[in-house]
Amino acid sequence: MGYFVTSIKQLLGLKxxxxxxxxxxxxxxxxxxxxxxxxxxxxxxxxxxxxxxHTRDRHKWRNRRWATLILVNLLFVVSYYFDVQLVEGAMxxxxxxxxxxxxxxxxxxxxLAFKHVVLNLVIGTVTVFIxxxxxxxxxxxxxxxxxxxxxxxxxxxxxxxxxxxxxxDYAFHRxxxxxxYAIFILLALVTGYTVYETISPTGIVSRAIIxxxxxxxxWVAALLLFEVFVSRRAWCRYVCPIGxxxxxxxxxxxxxxxxxxxxxxxxxxxxxxxxxxxxxxxTIRERATERTTDIAADCTRCGLCVxxxxxxxxxxxxKGLDRML
Amino acid sequence: MRSRRCGNRWGNERRSVTHRQKRSNAVMNEETKQTKxxxxxxxxxxxxxxxxxxxxxxxxxGMVGASLAGLLPLAGGANARLRPPGALKDPLNEQQLFAAxxxxxQCVQVCPVEAIKLAELGDGVGIGVPYIDxxxxxxxxxxxxxxxxxxxxxxxxxxxxxxxxxxxxxFARLSRPGACLAVKGEGFQGPARGPDYHGLLRxxxxxxxxxxxxxxxxYDLELCDLCMRQCxxxxxxxxxxxxxxxxxxxxxxxxxxxxxxxxxEGGVPGAKVPVVEEGCVGCGVCEMICPVTPAAIVIDIDxxxxx
Numbered sequence: 310m311g312y313f314v315t316s317i318k319q320l321l322g323l324k325x326x327x328x329x330x331x332x333x334x335x336x337x338x339x340x341x342x343x344x345x346x347x348x349x350x351x352x353x354x355x356x357x358x359x360x361x362x363h364t365r366d367r368h369k370w371r372n373r374r375w376a377t378l379i380l381v382n383l384l385f386v387v388s389y390y391f392d393v394q395l396v397e398g399a400m401x402x403x404x405x406x407x408x409x410x411x412x413x414x415x416x417x418x419x420x421l422a423f424k425h426v427v428l429n430l431v432i433g434t435v436t437v438f439i440x441x442x443x444x445x446x447x448x449x450x451x452x453x454x455x456x457x458x459x460x461x462x463x464x465x466x467x468x469x470x471x472x473x474x475x476x477x478d479y480a481f482h483r484x485x486x487x488x489x490y491a492i493f494i495l496l497a498l499v500t501g502y503t504v505y506e507t508i509s510p511t512g513i514v515s516r517a518i519i520x521x522x523x524x525x526x527x528w529v530a531a532l533l534l535f536e537v538f539v540s541r542r543a544w545c546r547y548v549c550p551i552g553x554x555x556x557x558x559x560x561x562x563x564x565x566x567x568x569x570x571x572x573x574x575x576x577x578x579x580x581x582x583x584x585x586x587x588x589x590x591x592t593i594r595e596r597a598t599e600r601t602t603d604i605a606a607d608c609t610r611c612g613l614c615v616x617x618x619x620x621x622x623x624x625x626x627x628k629g630l631d632r633m634l
Numbered sequence: 635m636r637s638r639r640c641g642n643r644w645g646n647e648r649r650s651v652t653h654r655q656k657r658s659n660a661v662m663n664e665e666t667k668q669t670k671x672x673x674x675x676x677x678x679x680x681x682x683x684x685x686x687x688x689x690x691x692x693x694x695x696g697m698v699g700a701s702l703a704g705l706l707p708l709a710g711g712a713n714a715r716l717r718p719p720g721a722l723k724d725p726l727n728e729q730q731l732f733a734a735x736x737x738x739x740q741c742v743q744v745c746p747v748e749a750i751k752l753a754e755l756g757d758g759v760g761i762g763v764p765y766i767d768x769x770x771x772x773x774x775x776x777x778x779x780x781x782x783x784x785x786x787x788x789x790x791x792x793x794x795x796x797x798x799x800x801x802x803x804x805f806a807r808l809s810r811p812g813a814c815l816a817v818k819g820e821g822f823q824g825p826a827r828g829p830d831y832h833g834l835l836r837x838x839x840x841x842x843x844x845x846x847x848x849x850x851x852x853y854d855l856e857l858c859d860l861c862m863r864q865c866x867x868x869x870x871x872x873x874x875x876x877x878x879x880x881x882x883x884x885x886x887x888x889x890x891x892x893x894x895x896x897x898x899e900g901g902v903p904g905a906k907v908p909v910v911e912e913g914c915v916g917c918g919v920c921e922m923i924c925p926v927t928p929a930a931i932v933i934d935i936d937x938x939x940x941x
Contacts, residue, residue: 389743401762402738402787409787415736419788422733427789430736482690492698500705501733502759507704508697512737516752516762520739525755528700547690548697 316560316606320553322484325590325605328598336600340571344594354574361619370612370625374452382455385519400455400515401506402433409433413441414554415512418505421497438558444610446559450545450552451584451611455518456510456529460542463533467541479540481547483587490553510544511551542584545609552609559606563628566604566615570597573622579614589614592622603628704758713757715765716918716935718750719773719801720783720791725936728760734790737762741782741791747834747845749773750782763790766803768918768933773803775866775917776836776845778880798866799888802938804916806861806893806931808908814930815858816895819902822858825849826925833922835864838873848923859895861908861920861931867892888913890939893920912939 319325333341361367384396385403397404401415411433420426441449451457470476496504506512510532513525536543545552568591575594580586588608591597603626614623675683707713711726718741722730741764742750749771750764757763764782766773775798783791795801811817826848827833834845853860862868867888873879874887890913895906908920908931916938920931 397743397785398738398740398787402736402740404740404785404787411736411787415738419734419736423730423788425734425789427787427793429787430789433787479689480686481693482686485690485694488694489697492694493701496698496701501729502705502708503733503735503737504701504704504759506737507755507759507761508701512762513755516737516739520742520752523754525761528755543693547693 312565312603312605313560316556319587319605319607320556320560321487322482325587327590328596330595333595333598334600337570337597340600341595349574354576357574357619358576358578361617366616368616370616374611375458377452378455378458381453382515382518385515389519399512399519400453401512402430408436410437410440412511412551413437413558414551415503415506415509417554418493418497418503421494422501422503424501441555441558442562443564445562445564446555446557446606447552447609448559448564449555450549451609454511454551455514457545457609459510459514459529459533460536460545463536464542467537470537471541476538477540481540481543483547486547486549486553489548490550493550505550509551511549545584552607556606559608559610562606563630564610565626565628566608566610566612566623567626568592568597568602568604569622569624570600570602571622572620573618574620578617578619579623582613582617584609584611584613704761707756707758707760713753713760714935715753715757715760716768716804716916716933718745718764718766718782718791719775719780719798719803719915719917720786720793720795721764721803722790722792725804725938725941728763731790732760732763734788735763736788736790738787739764740785740787744777744781744785745773746777746781747771747774747836766918768921769929770922771833772918772922774835774845774864774919778886797886797888798870798917799886799890799913799915801915801917802940803918804933804935805937805939805941806910806914806916806918806920807934807937808910808930809932810926810928810930811907813926814908815926816906816908817898817901817930819898819905820858821854821856822860822925823852823854825852826860826923835919835923838869857895857904857906858925859906860923860925862893862895864919864923865893866917866919867913867915914939 315326330338385399387393388395388397395406400412402411404410409429409432411430413434416430416434419430467476467478471478493505508528510529513529517523517526532544573592575592577592579592580589583589585607588604591602612625615625714726714728717723717731722734737752739752742752749766751767753760753763753765755761780795780798783793783795808814815822825831829849831849833848835848836845837851840846840851868891870880870886870888871891874884880886891911892913892915893911894909896909898905898907916933918933921929921933924931
């Protein structure tokens, strides 16, 4: 329940909890006490990080994720061009070896605007809901969404430019995304048009990959430029309602990233690489209240933090399954 | 305090300006939290909050404005187009179609003549909705089974449609009678749209299952009757009259004629005029095949048979 509530709060844009020391479990109190006594000196920590930077696993999850994202999007293209009928359609709705799949947010928009649901759409929506419930919700964002890959490239460029002072990172209030979510629901309901789809870079990029590039990619380019020069990962962080939809699914998903406070050095590298750093606030010194904490559902399960953590304090877990194995 | 020290200690040169700034925000936040009882934000912090709020409001306005701009092309029906068979719409009101369509393009993928395209950003909320440019490539129903309708996952192309003759995409109109070769009493030789035209049509006598380029099928006609000759409805009618309905299914037989050539009184001897009949579904093959440029016969999308 705690996980669900925390997840919903963060999806709404509320600040993560800041528990005081009194809320720490006795076990965690002992851990922090221990950490206070044996402070790691910076040189030693740098060594640990250096050593980790050269391990084979340094980019394990990122590589797997990129491979998956590219493969999935390529399957759409290959299916169309060679007529092999593996994944027909686009990211908004498709048929995967004949089975209906519908993107949850696109389906939601259609249902609200059309106010009538055909059976195939119900089947597609339920199938995809179960799929992402099993796989972690916003896993969709980082493992499948084609815009995510472009945005990651823009982010790398942004960081490079920001280091030289050529780009800024203006933060917005995260609550604005929840406001967008409500607005787009209302707009679909009231106007009877799927208003969000007009500006959805996920749909636009997916269709561009499959059916050819058109003028709509200009809008996507503008968004990317905004992210490069004005605000890091602005679309995914502050706007995208698809992320919220899948975040809601993720809030009841058993696949999560888990944080173990014991081995953590609290140096904050994980928060620096994270798309949604507020979910990792628990890694700040003295924040954890339990030995292990599941990272809330706004997390896209991209694994960048798992990759960069030199002490394996962050790892993927599958609730229920790990106990069974 | 500890985390603040930590932040400064590991705050190395790799961190960008913005990061340092953010960090200092976080530190300040922490400090204010520690004196939380007082519940007073520093003027600087309050100013930052104010700016963040204004920025967020601007972002919200911009994004919602951009998406609402998608409604603009609706005014004056700028995005009304010829749609695939079964598209949910009253002739010019496409709201149902736009609402129901999930913009996935599965209809595009199954069309054997690749007649269906997806609208671009200029169509606003109609982005990603399928349409047909008949002059470039019309729907000739060569799939027989209305594959696009079957492929549609949301019913935007309604499944209530079973046969080509049931569709109501638009209605043909002889827009330039003066240019029509039949009206002028002229014949036609060669490929209908020239050797460089890429459009496809199914010619049953060439290949029952695969459409071929129109450029590979030269005609030799004493009087041009291409619009009627290639009309998918007319072709089905003659097949049915010959006792060979498509797929052996007599339900495929259209109940009404779509186009006929009527003698033209007062014209050149032998001249005839194409007359669009009640059975026209507006598929656009006549517009596509018409050898004069621009086409003498076009599809009106604001009208359908029976309306």
